[in-house]
Amino acid sequence: MNGLKKITMVLLVIIGSTLTFSCSKDDEKVEEPKLTPSQILSSISWETTNAKDNQGNDVVLTNLNVSNFVGFAYFKTNGTFTMYNLDNSPKMHGDxxxxxxGKKRTIVAKNDAGVVLFTRVVDITVLTKEEFTYRIYPNNNDKTIYFDIIHTPTTHKEPQK
Structure with missing residues (x-):
């Protein structure tokens, strides 16, 4: 009888080990293909949801230092973009x-006739599928004072002109 218990125990250990090891690959995560910074930016519709100052403090989006950067942004894969204010009024468009x-984003804003209004290059501090943050400087000669403009994905549909 003692031998039967030993054999039963060995069989249970073998069966348990087999089940554990045979299922281990099912739990492995399939890795998604790595996207380029441009692919990440253009694959998501973005909404400005926060801003922080150089001390890491939250800044209200109506603050004059950040209010011009607030809205919805749609970056298309063809290299064009449109931006809207939070009330859906048009803000700007261009390239x-x-x-x-992935460290710099450039926008070239244009009027409806295609004439360049301005070019803005900003430092990107975060660019993932969950967050797009860039840094602005109120005075380009003083890099110690800055504001980080934080965007997160939105399901907000792009308004039609």
């Missing part, structure tokens, strides 16, 4: 690009 290393 965009992100450096290959």
């Amino acid at each position: 965009w690009s992100v450096s290959a290393d």
Whole structure:
């Protein structure tokens, strides 16, 4: 009888080990293909949801230092963008690009006739599928004072002109 218990115990250990090891691959996460910074930016509709100052403090979105950067942004894969204020009124449109290393975003705002109004290059501090943050400087000669403009994904549909 003692031998039967030993054999039963060995069989249970073997069966348990087999089940544990045979199922381990089912739990492995399938890795998603790595997206370029441009692909990340253009694959998501963005909404400004927060801003922080150089001390890390939250800044209300109506603050004059950040209010011009607040709204919905739609970066298209063809290199064009449109931005709207939070009330859906048009803000600007034009062309965009992100450096290959994901550290700079450039927008070239244009009027309806295609004439360039301005070009803005900003430092990107975060660019993931969950957050897009860039830094602005009220005075380009003083890099110690800045505001980080934080965007998160939105399901808000792009308004039609």
